[in-house]
Amino acid sequence: MPASPKAYVFDAYGTLFDVHAAVRRHADLAGPQAVRISEIWRNKQLEYSWTLSLMGQRTDFWRITCDSLDFALAAVPGWAPGARDALLDAYRKLDCYEEVPAVLKALRERGARTAILSNGSRRMLDDAVAAAGLGDLLDAAISADDAGVFKTSPRVYALVEQVLGIPPAQVSFQSSNRWDIAGAAAFGFRCAWINRTGQPDEYGDLAPQAVLRDLNGLL
Numbered sequence: 001m002p003a004s005p006k007a008y009v010f011d012a013y014g015t016l017f018d019v020h021a022a023v024r025r026h027a028d029l030a031g032p033q034a035v036r037i038s039e040i041w042r043n044k045q046l047e048y049s050w051t052l053s054l055m056g057q058r059t060d061f062w063r064i065t066c067d068s069l070d071f072a073l074a075a076v077p078g079w080a081p082g083a084r085d086a087l088l089d090a091y092r093k094l095d096c097y098e099e100v101p102a103v104l105k106a107l108r109e110r111g112a113r114t115a116i117l118s119n120g121s122r123r124m125l126d127d128a129v130a131a132a133g134l135g136d137l138l139d140a141a142i143s144a145d146d147a148g149v150f151k152t153s154p155r156v157y158a159l160v161e162q163v164l165g166i167p168p169a170q171v172s173f174q175s176s177n178r179w180d181i182a183g184a185a186a187f188g189f190r191c192a193w194i195n196r197t198g199q200p201d202e203y204g205d206l207a208p209q210a211v212l213r214d215l216n217g218l219l
């Protein structure tokens, strides 16, 4: 049996924070195709992060988040004036999933360190952590900004040891994004895929140690 992880590191968007909460909160402004807008917004945001990273371009994740919403709103009709500003404002203050505070607290009571590792810019992470009231439950919110590239570059995962001083084999990394789990497994973290929406498995050669329905499974 491997020793318990010394640190639990979490992806932010989709794992701690519900990326679809912004559109849900403003469903009236987003219109009849609100769910489609939210899905296109998220998928384009990720696509832009990978496209720009492969080009070696350094870009702020907030800029990508704005550009991807603009694409979604151009692609899908039926939203009301004011939707863009309201959705972007809500994205900075997303709801966290309900189990998050209690799980972070319990992990810290066991003596583990807790941190975020996210493509989100430093300001986005600071705003999200403050809005969800998680500041006292996290040792660090590490932004890919500090690596100048997005996940799944190993340079981003390497930030964890630089900040926490804990080697990859003693880190448990949690993400609801299977592509992120693939990157983290390739890097050498122990991984738990938080498969909140019952997605089929992929990246078979880069498997997590655990597949959990939500973060309660860590306890």
Ligand code: LAC
Binding pocket: 011, 012, 013, 014, 117, 118, 119, 120, 151, 177
């Ligand atoms: C994150 C997004 C991309 O890194 O899920 O938080």
